[in-house]
Structure formats: C-alpha cells, structure tokens
Amino acid sequence: MERPLTQHITFPPLGLRQYEAVGGYQAARKAIRHMEPKDVTALVKEANMRGRGGAGFSTGMKWSFVPMDMPGPKYLICNADEMEPGTFKDRWLLEGNPHQLIEGMIVSAYAIQATESFVFLRWAYKTAAEEIRKAIAEAYDAGYLGKNILGTDYSLEMHLHTGVGRYMCGEETALLNSLEGKRATPRAKPPFPHVSGLFGRPTIVNNVETLSYIPHIVNHGAAWFQSLSRTADGGTKIYGVSGRVNKPGAWELPMGVTMRELIEEHAGGMQNGYRFRGVLPGGASTDFLVEEHMDVKMDFTGVAAAGSRLGTGTMVVLDDHTCPVGFVHNLERFFAQESCGFCTPCREGLPWTEKLLWALELGEGKEEDLAVLAAHATLLGPGNTFCALAPGAMEPLQSALKYFRDDFEQHIRQKKCPYHS
Amino acid sequence: MARIFIDNTPYEVKEGKNLLEACLQLGLDLPYFCWHPSLGSVGACRQCAIKSFKDEDDKKGRIVMSCMEPVRDNMRISVNDSEATSFREHVIGWLMTNHPHDCAVCDEGGSCHLQDMTVMTGHSYRDYRFTKRTYHNQDLGPFLNHEMNRCIQCYRCVRFYKDYAGGKDLNVFAAHNHVYFGRQQNGTLESEFSGNLAEVCPTGVFTDKTLKSHYTRKWDMTYAPSVCQGCSLGCNISAGERYGSLRQIVNRYNGEVNGYFLCDRGRYGYEFVNSSQRIVHPAIRPHHNGSASREYIIGEVAARLKNGKAIGIGSPRASLESNFTLRQLVGAEHFYLGMSDTDHDHTSLALKILHGGPVRTPSLHEAETADMVLILGEDLTNTAPMLALAVRQAVRQVPMNEAMQQVHLAAWQDAAVREAMQEAKGPLFILHTFPTSLDELATGIHRDAPDNLARIAFAISRALGAPVNGSLELGETEQALVNDITAALKAAKRPLIIAGYGTGCDHMMKAAANISWALLQGGGQPMLSLTLPECNSLGLEMLGGHRFDSALAALKNGEADTLVVLENDLYRRADKHVIDELFSYAKDVILVDHLYNQTAENATVLLPAGTFAEADGTIVNNEGRAQRYYQVYVPKGEVQESWKWFLQIGEKAGVQRLHGLHNLDDVVWAMTTAIPALAPIAKLAPNADFRMAGQKIPREPHRYSGRTAMLANESVNEPRPPEDEDTPLSFTMEGYRGEAPAPLIPFFWAPGWNSPQAVNKFQSEIGGHLHGGDPGKRLLEPHVNGSIPFFTEVPQPYLSMPGHLHVMPLYSIFGSEELSMYTKGIAQRAQDFFVIYMNPEDIDEWNITPGIWVNFHIEGHAYLMVAVPNHWLPRGIAAMNAGLPKSQIIDLPQCIRFSGSEVTSTF
Amino acid sequence: MLTTSEKEQIEKEIRQVPVKKAACIEALKIVQEHRRWVSDEGIRDVADILEMSPEEVDSVATFYNLIFRQPVGRHIILLCDSISCYVMGYPALHRQLVQLLGIQYGQTTPDGRFTLLPNPCLGTCDHAPALMVDHDLYRDLAPAELESVLAKYT
Numbered sequence A: 001m002e003r004p005l006t007q008h009i010t011f012p013p014l015g016l017r018q019y020e021a022v023g024g025y026q027a028a029r030k031a032i033r034h035m036e037p038k039d040v041t042a043l044v045k046e047a048n049m050r051g052r053g054g055a056g057f058s059t060g061m062k063w064s065f066v067p068m069d070m071p072g073p074k075y076l077i078c079n080a081d082e083m084e085p086g087t088f089k090d091r092w093l094l095e096g097n098p099h100q101l102i103e104g105m106i107v108s109a110y111a112i113q114a115t116e117s118f119v120f121l122r123w124a125y126k127t128a129a130e131e132i133r134k135a136i137a138e139a140y141d142a143g144y145l146g147k148n149i150l151g152t153d154y155s156l157e158m159h160l161h162t163g164v165g166r167y168m169c170g171e172e173t174a175l176l177n178s179l180e181g182k183r184a185t186p187r188a189k190p191p192f193p194h195v196s197g198l199f200g201r202p203t204i205v206n207n208v209e210t211l212s213y214i215p216h217i218v219n220h221g222a223a224w225f226q227s228l229s230r231t232a233d234g235g236t237k238i239y240g241v242s243g244r245v246n247k248p249g250a251w252e253l254p255m256g257v258t259m260r261e262l263i264e265e266h267a268g269g270m271q272n273g274y275r276f277r278g279v280l281p282g283g284a285s286t287d288f289l290v291e292e293h294m295d296v297k298m299d300f301t302g303v304a305a306a307g308s309r310l311g312t313g314t315m316v317v318l319d320d321h322t323c324p325v326g327f328v329h330n331l332e333r334f335f336a337q338e339s340c341g342f343c344t345p346c347r348e349g350l351p352w353t354e355k356l357l358w359a360l361e362l363g364e365g366k367e368e369d370l371a372v373l374a375a376h377a378t379l380l381g382p383g384n385t386f387c388a389l390a391p392g393a394m395e396p397l398q399s400a401l402k403y404f405r406d407d408f409e410q411h412i413r414q415k416k417c418p419y420h421s
Numbered sequence B: 001m002a003r004i005f006i007d008n009t010p011y012e013v014k015e016g017k018n019l020l021e022a023c024l025q026l027g028l029d030l031p032y033f034c035w036h037p038s039l040g041s042v043g044a045c046r047q048c049a050i051k052s053f054k055d056e057d058d059k060k061g062r063i064v065m066s067c068m069e070p071v072r073d074n075m076r077i078s079v080n081d082s083e084a085t086s087f088r089e090h091v092i093g094w095l096m097t098n099h100p101h102d103c104a105v106c107d108e109g110g111s112c113h114l115q116d117m118t119v120m121t122g123h124s125y126r127d128y129r130f131t132k133r134t135y136h137n138q139d140l141g142p143f144l145n146h147e148m149n150r151c152i153q154c155y156r157c158v159r160f161y162k163d164y165a166g167g168k169d170l171n172v173f174a175a176h177n178h179v180y181f182g183r184q185q186n187g188t189l190e191s192e193f194s195g196n197l198a199e200v201c202p203t204g205v206f207t208d209k210t211l212k213s214h215y216t217r218k219w220d221m222t223y224a225p226s227v228c229q230g231c232s233l234g235c236n237i238s239a240g241e242r243y244g245s246l247r248q249i250v251n252r253y254n255g256e257v258n259g260y261f262l263c264d265r266g267r268y269g270y271e272f273v274n275s276s277q278r279i280v281h282p283a284i285r286p287h288h289n290g291s292a293s294r295e296y297i298i299g300e301v302a303a304r305l306k307n308g309k310a311i312g313i314g315s316p317r318a319s320l321e322s323n324f325t326l327r328q329l330v331g332a333e334h335f336y337l338g339m340s341d342t343d344h345d346h347t348s349l350a351l352k353i354l355h356g357g358p359v360r361t362p363s364l365h366e367a368e369t370a371d372m373v374l375i376l377g378e379d380l381t382n383t384a385p386m387l388a389l390a391v392r393q394a395v396r397q398v399p400m401n402e403a404m405q406q407v408h409l410a411a412w413q414d415a416a417v418r419e420a421m422q423e424a425k426g427p428l429f430i431l432h433t434f435p436t437s438l439d440e441l442a443t444g445i446h447r448d449a450p451d452n453l454a455r456i457a458f459a460i461s462r463a464l465g466a467p468v469n470g471s472l473e474l475g476e477t478e479q480a481l482v483n484d485i486t487a488a489l490k491a492a493k494r495p496l497i498i499a500g501y502g503t504g505c506d507h508m509m510k511a512a513a514n515i516s517w518a519l520l521q522g523g524g525q526p527m528l529s530l531t532l533p534e535c536n537s538l539g540l541e542m543l544g545g546h547r548f549d550s551a552l553a554a555l556k557n558g559e560a561d562t563l564v565v566l567e568n569d570l571y572r573r574a575d576k577h578v579i580d581e582l583f584s585y586a587k588d589v590i591l592v593d594h595l596y597n598q599t600a601e602n603a604t605v606l607l608p609a610g611t612f613a614e615a616d617g618t619i620v621n622n623e624g625r626a627q628r629y630y631q632v633y634v635p636k637g638e639v640q641e642s643w644k645w646f647l648q649i650g651e652k653a654g655v656q657r658l659h660g661l662h663n664l665d666d667v668v669w670a671m672t673t674a675i676p677a678l679a680p681i682a683k684l685a686p687n688a689d690f691r692m693a694g695q696k697i698p699r700e701p702h703r704y705s706g707r708t709a710m711l712a713n714e715s716v717n718e719p720r721p722p723e724d725e726d727t728p729l730s731f732t733m734e735g736y737r738g739e740a741p742a743p744l745i746p747f748f749w750a751p752g753w754n755s756p757q758a759v760n761k762f763q764s765e766i767g768g769h770l771h772g773g774d775p776g777k778r779l780l781e782p783h784v785n786g787s788i789p790f791f792t793e794v795p796q797p798y799l800s801m802p803g804h805l806h807v808m809p810l811y812s813i814f815g816s817e818e819l820s821m822y823t824k825g826i827a828q829r830a831q832d833f834f835v836i837y838m839n840p841e842d843i844d845e846w847n848i849t850p851g852i853w854v855n856f857h858i859e860g861h862a863y864l865m866v867a868v869p870n871h872w873l874p875r876g877i878a879a880m881n882a883g884l885p886k887s888q889i890i891d892l893p894q895c896i897r898f899s900g901s902e903v904t905s906t907f
Numbered sequence C: 001m002l003t004t005s006e007k008e009q010i011e012k013e014i015r016q017v018p019v020k021k022a023a024c025i026e027a028l029k030i031v032q033e034h035r036r037w038v039s040d041e042g043i044r045d046v047a048d049i050l051e052m053s054p055e056e057v058d059s060v061a062t063f064y065n066l067i068f069r070q071p072v073g074r075h076i077i078l079l080c081d082s083i084s085c086y087v088m089g090y091p092a093l094h095r096q097l098v099q100l101l102g103i104q105y106g107q108t109t110p111d112g113r114f115t116l117l118p119n120p121c122l123g124t125c126d127h128a129p130a131l132m133v134d135h136d137l138y139r140d141l142a143p144a145e146l147e148s149v150l151a152k153y154t
C-alpha cells in the first residue's frame, strides 16, 4: 500500500539533502520550470483533492477562484494551527517531514502566483517550530525560496508565525486577522480570502496535510491520486484514533477505510474492560457515530451520509466508563472558552449549554434543561452564527442527545452523574 | 430598482442596499443592534435574522442576517417566518442572560433600543437560570457614565469611536463572554466626539453624565427642535427640559447637516442655560437692582432711548430676529456688528467669496463625499468639529471606491471594506502653523507662518490658472508641495478646499477661493468650505452693520452716548482697555443678555434675555443655511427673547420701524421684506397658525407624567399651560400625534421605537433625507455669470521682527467658546489662559525662563504670561489659547513686544 | 522602557510586515519572552514603538490566552484539559498537581516557581494525558510521575 505522505517521515526529519535524495523538490522543479500556474491548479482540481482542514472543499477549485490578473501581492498560508481537540495529524507531518510541506507550499504558491507565504503554527508545537524554521532556512540556501527560484523569474518568501493561543486562529479568516496582528475574530464571507484576504489581498489558506500532498500529485498525476483511494474522494488520508483503545495513533490509509478497520485493526480494539459506545469521527466538532456505523466508509461522503463529518479524520472514542454528559460538557466548555465573543448566539449560547451540562453532571439538572439544550443545538446551527465554531460545537451535543439520551435523563432522575459513585 | 418578495408580497426597493435597510425603508419593524446607518453592517449581533428562499419552490429556506445580504432582483425573503421570529426572540434571550434587570434605575430606560427590540421580538420569559457575570466600571471623565454590566456586545461603540471618529482610547478587550468595552485604564475619553457613544450604544452602558446630574426620562422631557450654538456649523439638536431647567441635548437628525452625530461641545455645552449666573430679573442701576417690574423698565428704557443718542451693538451669537429688531430699534445707521474687527473682516470676506464667487459651499454631508481635501490654516477639530469628522469620512472615499470595485463590495459591508482598504487614504493636504488632529490622515502637511502658507496656496492657485500678481518665489520643498497638491486637485472629481478664521490671516481664505475658482474655471467641480467664528456670524454679516471699532469713535466724538448691547460680552470682542474706554464714554449701557459677565457689570440697565432654549429664532451657518430653533420652555422670571424686549421697547418709544410687529412671524416678515437676501427664511418652517388635523404639535411626549402634580408643592391648582403664540408648537402633551413637518419635529419617537433610532421612521431613505426634505434653507448659491473676482494680491513672505512676536490664536473645542465654558466638564477639559507658546529659540534669545511669569507689552499695555516652549512654532511666531474666560488679549493675531527681563518669580 | 535587545528584535519584526501594527503580536511575544509577562508598562512600550495606543495593543493582548497580563512564575505548566485527555484521566493529573503545588488554575506558587494553567488540546491525543512545562511536552503521564517531572524545574 502506498503511503506518499508519511513514507519519509522520520524523527528527526530528513534534512534537505536527504529529502532530495528520496525525490524531494522534484515537484517544485517540474511545476516552476515546466508548468504554467494554471496547469498546476487544473491538475489539483482534476485530482479531486479535497481540503484536509475539516471542511473538505476542493483545493483546485479554491485556487481557481484567485483573481490572477489583480495587481499587487498575493499570499499563500499554511494553516498549522491544529487545535481541534482530538486532532494530532498535522503535528506528525510538521515534525516528521517539514520539507514535504515546504515543497507543497512552494508549488501551491506558484500555482496562485503568491509572492509571500506563511506557516501559521500553533504555540504548543515547539519541535515542529524548530524543524520548520530549519527547513525554511535550508530551502532558502538551496534556492527553493527567495528571489528567482531555480533560476526562473518566480520568487517566493516564506515566514513562520507562531501563535499565542486561541482555537479561533484555525478558522481561516480569524487566522488572517491574527497574522495581521489583530484579534482573531472571523471575517464575513463574502468577500472570500481568495479575493480579499491577508492585508486585503488575494490569499489562499490550506491545511498542512492538504499542502503536503501537492508535491505528490504533481509528481504522479491525478489518476494516480485517485487510484490511492477506495472511494470517489481521492488519495490517502491520515486517520487517527485516541481514547481507550489498545494502540492509539495515526496512520496514513486509503481514503474510505471503514471505521471498524480503524478501531479494530489499526487501533487494536478497545482496551480490556472498556466497551465501545461511540466516536467523534473527525475531531471535537463532529457528530457522534455509534456501533451501527462501524462499517461506514471514512471519506467525506460516507461519513456525511451517516450523519456526521469526516472533519480532520482523527477520532476520539467514547467508552462505557466515561460519562457521555461529562464528555460533551468537556467539549462545550472548550468551545465556550474559545468563542471569540463576536456574535451573540455563540458568545452567550455556548456558556449556557456548558452551564446546563455542568448542572446535569452535578445532579442539579432539570427536566426542561434537555429542551433548552436541544433548542441550542438547532439555534446555533450553520448560518445562524457568524462562523463555523458554534455550529461545530453543536454537532457532538445534538448527536449525544440523540444517541445517549438515556444517560442525560438518568442524570436528572438520579440527581447525580451515574458514572461517579 | 429591484423587485423583491417579502412574505410573498412584492416590493420595489433600491438595489445595492442591504435587506435590513430595505425592510426598514418599507416601514417594516425588523430588530437590529450592530448595524447602524452610518457605521454599516458587521453581522455581529445576529438580531436581524430573516429567512431567505432560493426560489418559489423553496419552502424550507435558510436563515440569513438581513444586514449582511445585498438586495437582489427577484429575491424571496420572509420576516414573519416562524423559525426566523423564534431565532430573533432567542437572540434577545441570549443577550438577557447577562443583562441586568435594572431598567427602573437605568438612565437609558424609556429611550432604550434594547428595550424596544426586546418588546419587538416578544421575548418575555427567562429560561436562563444561572448567575450573571459582572464587570468593574470605569471613570471615563465628565461626559459619560460607564455601566459595563448592561453591555450587549454589539461593538457599535468601538466601531463609532475608533473606526468612524478616529479615537484611540476606547477598545474591546478580552474574548468569549468576557469581552469588555472601555479604556485601558480609568481616564477621560479623549475624543471630541465621545458623547455620541450615549446615542450609538443601544443600551445603558454609555450614558450622558450631565443628564444624570438632573436626570429626567425621555417621556418626561419637554423638547423643541433646536440648533446648536457651539460653532458655525449649525448642527441640529433636540433640547429637553423639565422643572424649568435644561436637562439634555441629543442629536436631531438632519441628513444634510449633522446626520446622526454631534461633537462634545455641542452636546454638553448647554449648562449655561441653568447657570446660577443667569440674569433673570430686569434691573436699573443704581436704583433698582434686580427688582424693577417689566413695565417700569420698558418705560424707562424707552425714555432713555428717546432722550439719548443710542447705538445698537448686535451679536453673532444672537438670532437674526433679535439682531434685526435691535437694528430697527436704533435704526440701521446706528447698528454695529458686535464682533471683533478681525472676525468681521473674515466673515465679510467669506460672504463676499460665497456670494460673489462661482463655487458652491457644501453641506456637511456633501463634504463627506469629497475625494480630495485641502485644508488651509485650520484645525477643524477645534474650530468646526463636525467638519473634521466629515473630512475623516472624505479621506476614505478614494480607497473605498477602489476596494469596492476590486472586491465587489457595497459601502455598507463595513468590516470587509475596511479590510480591503487597509490603511489607504485619499489625498488630504493640511497647511497650518500648528499640528492638528487630522494630520495623522494627511498625505502631506506643511507648517509655517500663515503668510508663507498663504503664498503656497496662492502659488497653487496660480498653477491652476488663477491670475495672481507679484512674485511667488518658493523654496524647493514648498514648490514640490505646490506641484503635489496641484496634481491631486486636478486629479480629483470633487475636491474640497477648506479655510477659515483659524489663523486670523485673510490671505488664507482668499487663496482658498482662488484655488476653487481656478478649478471650476478649468472644468472641475470643486467645493469650498469656510469656517466662521460663531453660530450666526454669517447671518449677522448678511444683516449688515458698522464695524465694531467705529462704535468707540461714535461715542468718543459725541455722535452717541447710549449703548444697547445685544447678547454680547464686549470684553470678548476687543482687548480690555478698549472696552473699558468704550464704557467710560457711554452714559447708558443697556444690556440684553443671559449671564452676568464683565459687560453686565458695566451695564446701567439689564434685561434678561432668553437663551436658545427659551427663545425662537433663526441663525445662518457657515454654509449659508438658515435654520430655525424653537423655544423649549417658558423660563422663570422676566426672561424673554431679546427680540420681544426690543418690540416692547420700540412700541413704548413709538419707533415706527417696529410698528405693528408682535410675534415671530411678524418679525420674520419684516426682516425678509427689508433684506431680500434673507427672503427664503420666510419659508423656513410653517407659520404660527399652522395646524395638523386642526391641532398644534406637542413639545411633550404623550406619556409625559406628573403634569397635574409636579407643582403641587407650590399650589394645589394645576396652572394653565403656557400658550405659544409664535409657533405651531404647544407647550403640552396634547396635540397632533402623527409625524410633524421636519423643521418642527421636537423629538424622534414612533410606536415601538422609543430610542433615538426611531428616526428611521422619519426618513424617506434610511440614512438619507427626512420626509419632505431636511430642515433649513440655503441663502447663498454660487453666483455664476460674469467674470470671476480672483484675488490677485499675494502676501509678502513672513519676516519676524526682532523683539516682536506675532501671536496667533490657538482655538480649542473646549475653552474657546464663551457659553459652553459654563459646563463644568468642558471647563475641566480647557487649557490655561495665561500661557504663551513660543519657539524655544525665541525663548533663549529673549532670555526667558520657561514656566514663570513674564511681562509682555502690547501697545503700551502690559500682560503677565507664562512662556511655554513649543517646537513646532516658527521663529517669531507665538500662540495663545483663544477665547478663554479671563483672557485679556482678545483680538488675535496681534503683534506683541517683549519688554525686557521684567520677570516676577511668583504671582 | 524597551531594552536594546527587545527593541532590535521588534524592529526586525516590523521590517517583515507592511504596516507597523501588524507586528503587534510578535512584539508582545518578544516582550513576554524577556519579561515573562506583559505588564501595563509592557503594553505602553509596545504601543510606543508600533505607534499604536495602549488600548489598541491591550485589545490584542487580552484576546490571546498565551499572552500573560499578570505576573507568572518561572515555569508555566500547561495541563491539557481537552477531550482525549479527559477520557484518559487528566482530572487525576490535575488533582495531583493541585496537591503537589498547593495552587489552583491561574495561580502561582508562593516561591514564584510554577504557574498552573489549563490549556486546550496539545495535539498529542494518542499519548493522552499530556502537559507542557515551558517548552517541554510530557505525554502518557501518570499522576505518580508528576513529582519527578516538576523536580526538573527550579
């Protein structure tokens, strides 16, 4: 089985020479020297590369919206903020193969004719920061970055920006504000960043995993990319499992493996004495899937059909010793805390759900609380709030109310959390 | 126009607007918080949610924020959809989770947008059962209270204060449900427009502190439509009274003039009306100090006028009606302009330029649309504050239009437009001797002595084709600046040139006129705005009269022996020794004014005059726009309009020129007949006999409370409400309840809309004109035919005279205006009056120690002042804070001689 | 007042961005690196060099949870309190830390050695529970190991 993304991951990672020795920077050479920018975009579009940052939007399509004839600078940004609870895939790529990401960024930047690029890295990734910094310096020295890359008239600068906290920074427009030195509150769309992004200029934001894939698509083509996958959504995907399983971890697997394969084969099944109750398939802001979904194919379409989202593809398992109410409370506390405070439903609604869930946990829940929780799950839905944070926050809540309703009711009936003796 | 379907009914609405504006425009009640017609949309509060449907077959639809959606042809939306209404109700529910239930003790109560929206959405039951978060409040200085617990996080305050008005010291702090709006630390809000926060904030976080000191609810206030007397711009205000004292000034929307905002001088400068220094009883000195009856006094004054040789001194801070009646009383040939000669020179020049020249002077609203601004010798924030705010909007025009085109945005998409524009600004050039607060926006600034700046301006006009005589040799930098400005002026579609009285140098206005005229001649469409010293300077000048200095001559040579002074402290018109001398020659000084001041001390007869709050009258702003203000309430004591005093005295004295005039309409008729230039004033507002459905227009909201009881401590009988014979307004709550004609609207209030935001019900377009047109009539339109009267004489370069200083006036929004200084908060923010700013090298050369008292001489008179070094002053130029009470040097600029080292170390 | 080295570092950041203000977060990070936290004076220093008002700078500073506007200890413990660590037992780590240090979240030990803060997901969920002390990441932690971890920091 091919694992293009992770086959050269080592700790410490490959240096520039070693990376070149395994075929590194060939894609950059090919694209910049021999391809037109628009052909790179067309190729990525043809490959049906869907963004790995959570929303799954077609990457080539996104690039094709950039107004190429607009004068002035354009920007490419790598979203390496990875703060979605339960998600740890980008860290692997960042620490294990920074040159692959940088090459991906160079090719992508070339496709949209960006003149400057940024890696927006979360604060906690100290090792990654070191490796990326080192790799960028090497790339500059080797002439892959800077003026007149590879002797062409294409030039690209690359900077590493490390954040100072706040989950919101991962939301692409809030990220732009943060890069501009401002509060990380989101911006209205339209205008989309590809028209008015960083400093009001056309900007593309892509996830680490998305960008790391680009060199391989350029090297091997769209058909190859498609062939890696078991489904219509092309490529491989980094999947991860955490929670009470025997071998928590992350693996690069063909797009569309089933949940059962992931949990039972790769993660080694549930730990002794723990039973599977459900899973957040792609990070904290996705709906629970349960036993009945074990054979769902883990691609964008498959998970969506099961009522959830592939999200980041890194799942968190809920076991039978963990209180689902406490579990959801932990999530909502996170979301309430990380709300930027800009729009009303999110700023005021999330703390409300958090307080209700905590009251339930303390045994102070009331019958009518469930209705208020359920109401919030719809009221904070997509379109009602300014950005996708609150709708994401409601996904685990609404599905928990559906699948674990009995647990909620028991908290109220027993006036305590049944999981705490 | 676009056709849209709202709840299946088709409507025609303007394309390019957002749906919220469109709905409000159609008279629908759709709640909102964060959107503001002047601030645009950001989509934060989520209160304006509606349903949007893809097409006729789409039954499900999706929730969208109406403020964020552009109107598109054929779109289908629903306001009444149950999901949308339920969502809107929940938005209030969320906001209420932390909002205190303190309406009863909240200053906003009764005129609160949050209350209105709560009722509008039907939210009435509290589901939230947890405790509320609380905040510490800040001391924000004399103008605003801060009560953060009431905040609903609409972000309007920072968006107005920072983004719109350019303030630096208010911001949002922290995140999630801890966001906090305030300063970094306790302290006075620095922006000159801070008071607008009280109206921009939809709830009681920022409220008017001066109102709090004599608090009254909106429904208990007696209001009248009024006009600010704070500067020459004439912003429209509503003034509210209760128990015989003026309680509050709020914005009165005028689409052409001030829009939704006021400056802090205008909003807070009203406390003189309630001052303990008010003259409330007529007095004759030395016999009847404060006890003479009105009839007795009138008889006495009439007799003295008949027996004496009287001259009248008018006032630029009194109404046209009062000035006109005085002029009639004494005769036009005995009427003197009560302004300093410098002010008169400026105002008459301005009138000549605006009346005799071919270029139009813009309204404040038009000024906002300029795509290039050139300011000559003016610190607008301090001399014409709202014009400074307009310039702040004007410099956004060019980059905003560019961004809108590139990114396909509408202007109301505020955050997106600002992001696309970044820090880009359109061309703004400022030539002034001092730094100004608009400098931070300027493309180019240049500082020099006024004459040198005027030379640059003349050179620009010459480059544009104005015929200018004389040599205009300039330095290299100056010439480069001339080239830059000339190019920018030529490139602009609607350039605005601003000059005025700021430096006291005539040449500045002349050069400004030249520039605008040359541009017009070259086929451009320039605008020319000239600032003037006072609220009715232009009106008084149009009325006409003798120069002030000739009054002294008339007294000295015996042509006159009696002075009738209208609403004027003459000690503010010329230096002290001049006025002292003037009074020494007068047998009688009859003063009609509001306040005991230095002039009152010299008066032999005192007649208590109504302030703007107690009088009807008309003033003319710097645009030449005549505007009517109305009496708010009937004052205690013998106070009445100055023009009424003159009518009564005139009748007693048998003055033919005043014969048959009894009320406001009579006076206006006589005035407009006598002075044709003022003719449009006759049609300014409906006459006193105007009725709607047979009724007068009430000054009091119909929920006015306690009328039968409010005077119960004085009498058990309810007194008859006073009658208003001069206007169609009544002093009661009874009367016509519908919408009054725009000039007569005392307060904005509509069913369901108790807050000032009710104004949307009175506009023919949201943020546009009021129904039937905005109040006010322009008296001056450009004179088009004939040749252009260019100013051809160029000033000489400035030469500093050894041993002399050219002292320029330094105007301040807080301090330079006479009446507003009676407001404690404004006085608190004013500067010292005895300071003289000097170039440090001058200080060195003259061997002065900064910070201690020094003697200066002007024409033989000595003045003690403290020298303060200032690096931006050119050699030989000094500056003094102008107009402050107790200043002795009035008529600035002047030439001061330093009289050696007469230094007294203490005072 | 900014030290020479703070100033140099900030000026370097300013050169990287199109407008001075855009270096705000970088400047705050630099000041914090040197002084461990950003005091009101620190806010004013940053404001001065970037030609911003203290309000503008503090508006940014107070938004981000890793800019410290209150004094902190010599070492910062960031305990992950997000979902995978919750499932894998971070509450036990928390209890143990509170006991060992005698402080609650947000507090600093009286000797100024440690400040204890909760932190969202550290991105190492397959090795939960986890925490960071300063720049060091500790994973798969059991409460019993905490004492030896803390011992490394003086």
Ligand SMILES: Cc1cc2nc3c(=O)[nH]c(=O)nc-3n(C[C@H](O)[C@H](O)[C@H](O)COP(=O)(O)O)c2cc1C
Pocket (backbone or CB within 6 Å): A050, A051, A052, A053, A054, A055, A056, A057, A059, A079, A080, A081, A082, A083, A084, A167, A168, A169, A170, A171, A172, A173, A205, A206, A207, A208, A210, A211, A387, A388, A389
């Ligand atoms: C609250 C929030 C947090 C997000 N955090 C991240 C993140 O940490 N990393 C990421 O790549 N995308 C994140 N996203 C998604 C981004 O907004 C954006 O869609 C993504 O970076 C696009 O990259 P892609 O097209 O390569 O998927 C977040 C979205 C939201 C609403």
Ligand code: SF4
Pocket (backbone or CB within 6 Å): B228, B229, B230, B231, B232, B233, B234, B235, B258, B262, B263, B264, B265, B266, B267, B384, B385, B386, B387
């Ligand atoms: S600008 Fe002048 S007229 Fe307008 S509110 Fe301010 S002081 Fe009054």
Ligand code: FES
Pocket (backbone or CB within 6 Å): B020, B031, B032, B033, B034, B035, B042, B043, B044, B045, B046, B047, B048, B049, B065, B066, B067, B068
């Ligand atoms: S008014 Fe539309 S979201 Fe606030």
